[in-house]
Every structure is written in C-alpha cells, then in structure tokens.
Amino acid sequence: MRYKLLIYIILFIALPCFGQTYVFFGSYNWDKEQAGLYVFTLDTVSGNLTKASTLNSILNPSYITLSPNGNTLYSITESKTPGAGSVSSFRFNPKNASLTFINSQPSQGENPVYVSVHPDGKWLAEANYTDAGATLYPINADGSIGKATQHFSYTEGSINPKRQEKAHVHSALFSPDGKSLFLxxxxxxxxxxxxxxxTEKQPLQDESFIKTISxxxxxxLAFHPxxxxxxxxxxxxxxxxxxxxxxxxxxxxQRIATHPESLESEDYESSDVHITPDGRFLYASNRGSQNNIAIYSIAKDGILTLLGYEPTxxxxxxxxxxxxxGKFLxxxxxxxxxxxxxxxDAKTGLLEYITTVAGLKNVTTVVAREYR
Incomplete structure (x- = not known):
C-alpha cells in the first residue's frame, strides 16, 4: 500500500510536465536588458496564463514561430538599421520552460517581419519589409540555422503613395503540403x-505572382486544414x-471585408488571420480605430460568412x-x-473574454503549443 501511495505521489509531481500547453510571446524590445521573449503556461480549463520564463538576450523578437516538433523557437530581429536584421534559433525545454539561444544568421535585408518553417522542419523562410524580399535557410539537425541558400528582393510599389511607394514583403509562408512558398x-x-x-540546390523554383486588388x-496568409x-x-x-x-x-x-460597411478609413490596419483546427471558423484581427477580431464561418466550399466582431x-x-x-484565442x-x-464557442465560433495579462512591454507576437 505504501509503494502504491509513493507511485501516486511521484506521478502527481511529474504530471505538470505532460500535456502542458505553453504560450510564447515576442515583442519590440529595444533594450536587451529587458525581457523580449516570454513563456507562459495556459490552463486549458480556465484559460488563465501563468508566466513560466523570460529571455532578454535578443533585440526586437517581433515575430516568432516553432519547429514542427516544438523543440526549437525561431525569431526575427526586426530592425530598421541597415545590416542589423537577423533570424535566430532557440532551444526550448518543456520540462522547465526555458529558452536557450542557439545561433543567428543575417536576414539579407532590412527590417525582417516574419519567419516560418517548412513542414519537414528542415527549411526556414523569412520576409523583409523595408528592404523588401525574402531569404531561405537550411535548418541543421540541432535546430540551428544554416547560411542562406537563396535570397529574393523586390522594388515595385502600387497605387497608395503613403504605404506603397515600393515593395513591402510582409510574410513568407510554406503551403501545408510543403510544395510551395508564398510571399x-x-x-x-x-x-x-x-x-x-x-532536391534542388536552390529549392525555390519557378517564381511567379498573383496580382491582388490595387x-x-x-x-x-493562412491555409485551411x-x-x-x-x-x-x-x-x-x-x-x-x-x-x-x-x-x-x-x-x-471570394473577397470579404474585415470591417463594417459604415466604417470609412484610408487604412483599416487589418493584420493577422488564423483558422480553427476543425476548419469551421476563420478570425482576422483589426488594429487602428477598430481593435477587434472579425469572426467568420467557413462553408464546405471554403466561402466565408461574417458572424460579427469581438473587441480585443x-x-x-x-x-x-x-x-x-481550438478552445482559446x-x-x-x-x-x-x-x-x-x-x-x-466551438459551435458558433463566437468569443467570450476570459482574462488580460498586463506588463508584456510592446508585445507583438504569440504562438501556442501543447507538449506531451
């Protein structure tokens, strides 16, 4: 009986290491002495967040992503200083929620704003906003980033003189099947x-483009499951x-607005888009005067229907x-x-406010992952 009790106690102590959901945040952090990356645990019953660790050795980790296996976090260093942009890798230990710096590589362009990992975990792509373009890197077996394999740059602008005086690549995303990259x-x-x-020495082939509305x-960009x-x-x-x-x-x-018809603006500042794991709902964030999440249902043919808005x-x-x-946003x-x-709400897609975590200075990016 004593041995059974001891086993129960050991299992109870070890339990937090299993089935834990972590939430990672990056920020505009101009001072390396202050926290730039944050790791929180998510209570998957209540929705509460609890700080687990921080890291302050990286400048402006304003966009982050995780490797497919969750063992490595990748971040860009967003900087408008020529030659200062970079991409970095960090090893994540789910047992103590710690992040350990692995290495960095230059972004090959000014002001990187986005990074993504290929579904096979062996390649990394980043996008540069100010010095517009994108760079492809191999990922080594230890999660470190290899030297750049390919780089593309663009100059062409469009019709808005304030925002589109030249190219601004804002993201770089691999397709779920791993056969394409979109910028x-x-x-x-x-x-x-x-x-x-x-299999090619330079994996990105057959460059083309889709023209969007002027x-x-x-x-x-987000892909349906x-x-x-x-x-x-x-x-x-x-x-x-x-x-x-x-x-x-x-x-x-299809093309559908992220804002009410009554709202008139020169720049709606719509920013991010994600789809639920079950593929039934899509959400898009709006900044500026709106500060909300637009909520849509997804029909069986992929078409969207607006359901409403939720203030952030x-x-x-x-x-x-x-x-x-898919329980929390x-x-x-x-x-x-x-x-x-x-x-x-899994049935309606609507959102219910749970809690706010304050004190995440200039927080810009967030990603969640479950560890078993």
Whole structure:
C-alpha cells in the first residue's frame, strides 16, 4: 500500500510536465536588458496564463514561430538599421520552460517581419519589409540555422503613395503540403509564389505572382486544414481574400471585408488571420480605430460568412493565435502591452473574454503549443 501511495505521489509531481500547453510571446524590445521573449503556461480549463520564463538576450523578437516538433523557437530581429536584421534559433525545454539561444544568421535585408518553417522542419523562410524580399535557410539537425541558400528582393510599389511607394514583403509562408512558398507583398499588391523542391540546390523554383486588388496591401496568409484553400488578410483595404490552392497556384474565390460597411478609413490596419483546427471558423484581427477580431464561418466550399466582431480589450492587436485544441484565442496587443485570452464557442465560433495579462512591454507576437 505504501509503494502504491509513493507511485501516486511521484506521478502527481511529474504530471505538470505532460500535456502542458505553453504560450510564447515576442515583442519590440529595444533594450536587451529587458525581457523580449516570454513563456507562459495556459490552463486549458480556465484559460488563465501563468508566466513560466523570460529571455532578454535578443533585440526586437517581433515575430516568432516553432519547429514542427516544438523543440526549437525561431525569431526575427526586426530592425530598421541597415545590416542589423537577423533570424535566430532557440532551444526550448518543456520540462522547465526555458529558452536557450542557439545561433543567428543575417536576414539579407532590412527590417525582417516574419519567419516560418517548412513542414519537414528542415527549411526556414523569412520576409523583409523595408528592404523588401525574402531569404531561405537550411535548418541543421540541432535546430540551428544554416547560411542562406537563396535570397529574393523586390522594388515595385502600387497605387497608395503613403504605404506603397515600393515593395513591402510582409510574410513568407510554406503551403501545408510543403510544395510551395508564398510571399504576400503589401507594397506591390502581389503574392509572390514559388514551387519548392528540396532536391534542388536552390529549392525555390519557378517564381511567379498573383496580382491582388490595387491598394489592398496583402499581409498575412493562412491555409485551411484541408490544404485546399488559402486566406489572405489585406491590411490597407481591410479584407480577406479567399483562394483555392492547387499545384503551387492560388485561384481567387471570394473577397470579404474585415470591417463594417459604415466604417470609412484610408487604412483599416487589418493584420493577422488564423483558422480553427476543425476548419469551421476563420478570425482576422483589426488594429487602428477598430481593435477587434472579425469572426467568420467557413462553408464546405471554403466561402466565408461574417458572424460579427469581438473587441480585443487591448490596443493594436498585431497578431493572435488559437491553441491546439481550438478552445482559446489569445491576442498580442502592442500599444497596451497586454495579452488577452478569449474562450471560443466551438459551435458558433463566437468569443467570450476570459482574462488580460498586463506588463508584456510592446508585445507583438504569440504562438501556442501543447507538449506531451
């Protein structure tokens, strides 16, 4: 009986290491002496966030992502200083929630704003906003970033003289099947496209582009879990464009506003887009005067229907994420230096405000991952 009790006690103590959901935040951190990266645990019953660790050795980790296995976190160093931009890797230990710096590589362009990892975990792509372009890197077995394999740069602008005086690549995203890379270019009103072939010395092949509506400002792209549809949020015009995806090609299906018809603005500041794990709902964040999340249902043919808006309880929601179970939506509010947690209704898609975490100075980016 004593041995059974001892086993129960050991299991109880070890339990927090299993089935733990972590939430990672990055920020505009101009001072390396202050925290730039944060790790929180998410209570998947209540939705509460508890700080687990911080890291202060990186400048402006304003966009982050995780490797497919969750063992490595990748971040860009967003800087408008020529030659100062970079991409960095950090080893994550889920047992003590610690991040350990591995290495960095130069971004090959000014002001990197986005980073993503190929589904096979062996390649990393980053996008540069000011010195517009994108760079591809190999990922080594230990999670470190190898020297750049390919770099592309762009100059063409579009019709908005304030925002589109030249190209501004705002993201770089691999397709779920790993066969394509897409670069939404806010400045040129284009989505640059590549076929991805890892057997080639230079994997990005057959460069092309999709032209978006003039003045739309394509920013972020999200793929449906079925891999058949892609959704691009357009920052300047305030819209989500829906595309069918096949053989590295996007074909337009629909375009729907992220704002009420009564709202008139020169720049709607729509910023991020995500789809629930079950593929039934899509959410898009709006900054500026709105500071909300637009909520849509997704029909069986991929078409969106607007369901409503939910205030983010914070200012300038630059990015947000949905936890792996789809139960919670978590927002990074830059100007209020806060993160807000909402509970999702799985049937209706609507959001219920749960809690706010304050004191995350200039928080810009968030991603969640479950560890077993």
């Amino acid at each position: 939404p270019d806010l400045g040129a009103d284009k989505i640059h496209t590549f076929r991805f072939d890892p 003045g739309s400002g394509p920013r972020h 079925n891999g058949k549809w892609a959704y691009c949020v357009e920052e300047i015009a305030g819209a989500v464009s829906v595309y069918s995806y096949n053989n590295s090609t996007l074909s337009p299906l 309880q914070g200012l300038h929601p630059r990015t947000f994420t949905i936890n792996p179970s 978590i927002v990074a509010n830059v100007n209020s230096s806060s993160a807000t947690v909402f509970k999702r």
